[in-house]
Amino acid sequence: MFNWFQYFADWLIYSVFGISAQSHWGEALNFFVFDTLKIFLLLFFITTIMGIVNSYFPVDKIRNFLSLNKMYGLEYLFASSFGVITPFCSCSSVPLFIGFVKGGIPLGITFTYLITAPLVNEVAIAIFAAAFGFKVTALYVGTGIVLGILGGFVLGKLKLEKYLSSWVQNLIVNAQTEDQLHAENHTLKQRFPSILKEAFQIVKGVSIYIVIGIGIGGAMHGFLPTGFFEHYINKGQWYAVPLAVILGVPMYSNAAGVIPVVQVLVAKGVPLGTAIAFMMGVIGLSLPEAMLLKKVMSAKLIAIYFGTIAFFMILSGYLFNMIL
């Protein structure tokens, strides 16, 4: 499917510009053209698909579903899977959190949703697929869902309600399950233009980070020898995975740009598990989100919440390094 892009990149760089395929610049530019085309095509395609899926499962509906159904633990799986299909912006995390709690959804399940929603989002899926192929992407999505379930379950068992802000605790006491459903009845055909527009906006919003990321990736691809990083980062260093997750947390806004760089790091010798752990830290945990959550929970609870997620990310990093 992507062969066409490779032919185009070869033709453009080697024939039109006449840069040798053996030169550093030839390799770097070829990578840049090929990766840019591939990532943007996949990004637009996947954001559109997710937009369509999401138009059938808007977050209001998901909230009502989780609020009304008690399923003996299965609701963790549902909450986590729903997190995958809904688009997520860290500025929505607080209203979402309150909305869930107000609807009588247990804290653990609310956390499950809050973990998976940012971790497995359309932009991450698209760039992952472009950079690492569909097998690694499926592995990432699967891990994200399991991580949300485990994280939410553990947090739910810790009885953390007392660390919520007092007005939120009052909401829990007065929680009511939702029953009214004010559905917007539009057909897919009516909604499609706005879905496309939305997809275009998402792509536009992250495009600058992607181009910068591919630029850096391309340069490393062309100029660094294969196996360059093996000397510095390898599976033997036990601290590499935790360090990767911690380093990833402050890089949130550049998630779209980080993945194309990490793709090259892996090609040049960084273990894939360490790389996945790093990207999970980048995508799933963000400092701006932590700041916003301060309005509804104590700093201690935020620390427990982030700590639990980070712990499971580190665990998955080690696991991938062992099995991949």
Place this chain on the structure above:
Amino acid sequence: MKQIKVLGPGCPKCKTTYNNVLEALKQTGIHAEVTKIEDIEEMMKYNVLTTPVLMIDDVAKVKGRIADINEIKQLLLQ
């Protein structure tokens, strides 16, 4: 007079929506009372889950995304 509310905790998307509302009002010449609701407790009274939310006369018209100028103009003229 129409009452327009923009709900959101002050993220860039919410600011864009707010500015789009002002621009749409200017272009259509409609007078309306525009309020920006940034306080989370106040916001939750309207039962929102995703931000930004654009409300016209207490009805949520656009949820969870930026409403663009043309879209707001259409909603205003309805």
